[in-house]
Amino acid sequence: MNHKLDLIKPWIEPNSRVLDLGCGDGALLASLQEQLDVIGYGLEIDPDSISSCLEKGVNVIEQDLNKGLKNFADQSFDTILMTQTLQALRYPHLVLDEILRIGSKCIVTFPNFGHWRTRAYLNFLGRMPVTKQLAYQWYDTPNIHFFTYDDFEALCKERSINILHREFMAQGMADKALKSVFPNLFTEIAVYHLSR
Amino acid sequence: MQWLLLKRLGALRLAEHNLNELTMSSDSHNNQNNQDSSVGLVKPQQVVIEQPLKLACGVVLPSHRLVYETYGTLNKDRSNGILICHALSGDHHAAGHHEGETKTGWWDNYIGPGKPIDSNRFYIVSVNNIGSCFGSTGPASENPETGKPYGADFPPLRARDWVASQRLLMQHLKIKCWAAVVGGSLGGMQAMRWSLEHPDELQHAVVIASSMKLTAQNIAFNEIARKAIKSDTDFCDGNYLQHNKVPHNGLALARMIGHVTYLSDELMGQKFGRDLRSGDLLQGKTDPVEFQIESYLNYQGDKFSDFFDANSYILITKMLDYFDLAREYNHDPVAAFSHAKCKFLVVSFSSDWRFSPDRSQEITDALIAAGKNVSYIAIDSDHGHDAFLLPNERYQKALGGYLSKLADRLEGGS
Secondary structure, eight states: OHHHHHHHGGGSOTTOEEEEETOTTSHHHHHHHHHHOOEEEEEEOOHHHHHHHHHHTOOEEEOOGGGOOTTSOTTOEEEEEEESOGGGSSOHHHHHHHHHHHEEEEEEEEEOTTSHHHHHIIIIIOSOOOOSSSOSOGGGOSOOOOOOHHHHHHHHHHTTOEEEEEEEEOOSHHHHHHTTTSHHHHOSEEEEEEEO | OHHHHHHHHHTOOOHHHHHHHHHOGGGHHHHHHHHHTOOOBOOOEEEEEOSOEEOTTSOEESOEEEEEEEESOOOTTSOOEEEEEOOTTOOSOOSSBOTTOOOBOTTTTTEETTSSEETTTOEEEEEEOTTSSSSSSSTTSBOTTTSSBOGGGSOOOOHHHHHHHHHHHHHHTTOSSBSEEEEETHHHHHHHHHHHHOGGGBSEEEEESOOSBOOHHHHHHHHHHHHHHHHSGGGGGGTGGGGTOOOHHHHHHHHHHHHHHHSOHHHHHHHTTTOEEESOOOTTOOSOOEEHHHHHHHHHHHHHHHHSOHHHHHHHHHHHHHOBTTGGGTTOHHHHHTTOOSEEEEEEETTOSSSOHHHHHHHHHHHHHTTOOEEEEEEOOSSGGGGGGSOOHHHHHHHHHHHHHHHHHHTTOO
């Protein structure tokens, strides 16, 4: 979490308005509130996560992303955060359009299905990968879309979304060393800073 | 007319209890647990506020009486006060029990030691508001100008008048800022009004099952209830007390209508279904048939009309109808909430069709657009509008978690 925070912190202005879509237990927002004094709100539907947010004093709104974000006005936020959620939404491309309507910029992270470990899993075991980042069986997973770093870049190009920054997160020593050379192969989690 | 007051004070009971009693049999275990963490024996207090209160309608109440209860201890810097705002038929008796009674206050599920509104950590103030009928100045009180009960002459009230009166009590208690103002339904309207009228005097507003204004359907139900009361020949144009009468049937009917709208179709189906209380529907029988729901509703209506005042019912339903949070702000809720400084918690219940989740979502959206701190939780419940009074694990946990963070801060934690 701290690693992720350090990564995206430079992209967020102090005192700005931040909306975190699928905010989980609110830890990221709590840190942003504390360190950058942002006015932050998190959207969440999991009751336990919502309770955790309330206990942390993080603003949390119970709202299902799949039912749309129509209640938010155009360009009403400086930054929209969506960490590890895109792959779980019914229509990720429409949600991307919608979040760039609401926010002037957005930060999106997702598990890279093109990572060598996932590829190897499918290639050699012939089974859908169950990894640390994708820790579910195929029949019972919230992750309903599998896509790679390259797939995402293609989608951005197709929908005229500007990529302001991209970062690649990896854990293993070799991955860390090679992710900048072969991002699609060695990135476990891709982090994008986008605008339109 | 003092006898009248005493009679009313002696009849401190609440319709919500009755609901608990009849619909909550499955939660009896839960209620048992709550008994263990009750605030225990409580004694109502009263104060005559001598400072004139100018009402929104222009009328000045030269003085007024407020009956209230407190639970917990006020801390050294007098910063841990929580004001409880009651709804249409509520009173000051929100928690614990009175001497010689076993029945607990209307929000005993939520107020007490270790409960979501924790009397170990907060100083909780629950007041019966003016215009009501449990000892505070209202239509059944003596009008000093005539020496007779106000009756229908009691001035019309707005939610802001309740807020103004509550603020005088706050000054009496030497509290400068509430840690939180908390209320459901009409209570939530007061909490919102507090946030706009006295933004520096509350840190949090908890708005439960409420709305920025009633819908036409809501006003319609209230008017049917008022019409029921006024149609009772014992109503005597509101001056029934002077004629030693009470519009019992009219008030009972009004309550029956209200009661149906506070429950959900699912809940009534679960609890009563088409069960018969007497008779049967076999062919060839002429005996009268009574459904359980008929019997239940009649019982509720009768019970309510024993302790509630018909003029108060008319007065407070009108108060609900007139409430429009953003009226003075060019009908713009965002502009209205831009005046608020406190943090908000908004709560709704899925089967509440009188104050539906959509209304709470509107409050939340306006607060977000105004850049205010707000959290919103949408609780799943079959209990309709009355869900805000009843035990519900998620609701208890969420409200408790929110307020415990506030208590931590007040007690010098993070």
